[in-house]
Amino acid sequence: xxxxxxxxxxxxAGGQAVQLVQGRAGSEKRFGDPRQxxxxxxxxxxxxxxLVDLDAAFxxxxxxxxxxxxxxxxxxxxxxxxxxxxxxRDAASxxxxxxxxxxxxxxxTAALERPEWVAEIIAEHGERIAVGLDVKSDPDGEHHRxxxxxxxxxxxxxxxxxxxxxxxxxxxxxxxxxxxxxxxAGPNYRLLAQIAERTxxxxxxxxxxxxxxxxxxxxxxxxDRPGEPGVEGAIIGTALYVGNFTxxxxxxxxxxxxxxxxxx
Numbered sequence: 001x002x003x004x005x006x007x008x009x010x011x012x013a014g015g016q017a018v019q020l021v022q023g024r025a026g027s028e029k030r031f032g033d034p035r036q037x038x039x040x041x042x043x044x045x046x047x048x049x050x051l052v053d054l055d056a057a058f059x060x061x062x063x064x065x066x067x068x069x070x071x072x073x074x075x076x077x078x079x080x081x082x083x084x085x086x087x088x089r090d091a092a093s094x095x096x097x098x099x100x101x102x103x104x105x106x107x108x109t110a111a112l113e114r115p116e117w118v119a120e121i122i123a124e125h126g127e128r129i130a131v132g133l134d135v136k137s138d139p140d141g142e143h144h145r146x147x148x149x150x151x152x153x154x155x156x157x158x159x160x161x162x163x164x165x166x167x168x169x170x171x172x173x174x175x176x177x178x179x180x181x182x183x184x185a186g187p188n189y190r191l192l193a194q195i196a197e198r199t200x201x202x203x204x205x206x207x208x209x210x211x212x213x214x215x216x217x218x219x220x221x222x223x224d225r226p227g228e229p230g231v232e233g234a235i236i237g238t239a240l241y242v243g244n245f246t247x248x249x250x251x252x253x254x255x256x257x258x259x260x261x262x263x264x
Contacts, residue, residue, distance in 0.1 A: 002232075005204075007234070007235045008046050009050045012070070019238045029238070035073045051070055051085070053067055053087055056087025062087070071101055082101070083106055098128065131173055134146060146158055173199070175206060189217065192221065202226075204231075212245050
């Protein structure tokens with residue numbers, strides 16, 4: 001079985017590393033210089049960083065200069081890759097994002113509002129394109145709607161969109177449970193299972209990770225062989241920034257090891 005890939009998050013708003021609560025603008029908890037955050041995760045052994053321009057995602061500005069500096073900050077780390085997200089909605093913004101040297105981009109709103117263009121870039125760029133599915137579920141967990149434009153607008157039915165993108169050959173899906181994001185209440189395992197039943201594309205889980213037990217449970221969802229349905233990776237944000245565990249211990253847990261003395 002492959003190891004769970006962990007992607008520590010560096011979300012940038014107003015030039016600062018922040019974490020939101022349930023994606024709400026104004027709920028930011030600030031954690032300082034995003035370049036330092038990225039360097040810290042790189043030095044701890046991260047293989048991926050999930051880098052987000054939140055101002056671009058909300059349509060209220062851009063942190064392009066800082067984003068470029070963050071990517072440059074970690075460019076010398078052998079084997080470290082960046083997944084870039086936030087405000088990538090047309091050819092110009094896609095070209096800018098890809099030119100930063102990131103390994104892949106995560107497309108959100110455009111997948112809902114510009115489906116024909118997204119089908120074209122999936123065909124052209126393959127593995128360098130992931131699609132973010134930001135999900136708002138009803139209380140019974142059976143009906144799921146997508147959120148767009150920084151989670152401020154309605155984006156349609158989850159499974160209709162998933163089926164379309166799957167048929168178009170989308171390489172992977174970044175699945176965010178909006179209700180869990182920043183809440184430290186655990187991932188939405190039921191949602192992940194429901195999506196895995198509909199697609200064999202790899203999933204990257206986002207939202208709610210609070211403990212090493214959460215990572216261990218997500219690691220158990222990694223398929224034995226490529227092409228089988230399941231979870232490939234997990235984005236970790238708030239839990240790292242507030243010190244629930246270290247990235248070193250999280251990476252060990254993702255590999256199936258039990259860190260000595262770690263609180264689980």
